[in-house]
Amino acid sequence: MLEYFSLFVHHLLKFGGFRITAFEPNACRALVTALGGLFSVPCIMVPEWVAWAKQHPGYLVVDDTTNPKYGLKQWCKKLKIPGTGGYVYGFKIVLFLWSCPEGRYPIGFALWHKHSMSLTELALEGFSQLRNHFDIKPECTLADGGYSSDTILKRLDDYGWAYVMRFSKNRLLDGVPIRQHIPRGYGETTGHIKNGTKLKVVRRQKHFIVSNRLSWESAKLRALYAIRWKVEEVFRALKTCIGLNGCHQHSMEAQAIYVTMCLLLFSCLESVSGGSPYKLWNSVNSAQLSPDILIHNSITAMF
DSSP: OHHHHHHHHHHHHHHSSBOGGGSOHHHHHHHHHHHHGGGGSSEEEOHHHHHHHHTSOOEEEEEEEEEEOSSOTTTOEEEEOTTTSOEEEEEEEEEEEEEETTEEEEEEEEEEOTTSOOHHHHHHHHHHIIIIISOOOOSEEEEOGGGOOHHHHHHHHHHTOOEEEEEOTTOEETTEEHHHHSOSSEEEEEEEOTTSOEEEEEEETTEEEEESOTTSOHHHHHHHHHHTTHHHHHHHHIIIIIOTTOBOOSSHHHHHHHHHHHHHHHHHHHHHHTSOHHHHHHHHHTTSSOHHHHHHHHHHHHO
């Protein structure tokens, strides 16, 4: 795998994206063959990174980012851009991020498009793989409101996993909207959602945070939820530093290969840079540091 990964890094630096036709035919076939087995499941986990995460207690953060595309009409969906309120055609990358004192490491992902499972089903599939196949248990699972459906919360509760997530003000607690339980800007309460799961709810102004750990103080819940923002930092680095949106191929398999390699490259930068991949990436991009040396140093640091 490492020889193909090194080849990919050199290719990314040279072309600023992923054009499979620019690879030599033998290298292209080898790359597809090496990664082809990854796409037999809806969620792609990187076994080496998951094994590393098991040895380093931390938090599992789940979130997604929009990946605009214009040449994949048979796959792409019409997506709303939260920041502008506009729309774009593309697919979403659902990221499973492991956050611990040693760094922020993408351990898996899924692609959400026209022919995929729903976001909720993809998240459930990822959780199932991590628990049942890899036997991993995070100290806490963190997510935004898009991943706090009753189905997901019930699954995590059945697993015995702690979670801290954001809730919509319109969600029901004991049959009543949460905003009516805590009508003012600050407060906390407990109650049951429709499936019977008991939750603790903390309100801070317009934001509602929920957890299945009823004994945890509200300050701890807010501090844990703040860790979720690390995934936004990772998305920013992946897009601006590595070029997550730079794949120009018209197949989802090529898109998945590209995302896999981008996440591996980010993990390499993270393991060597100590949390600031930008300077290290600039060193690689300006030929001050060889990609082969980067890969060797990161594998040494990680394993």
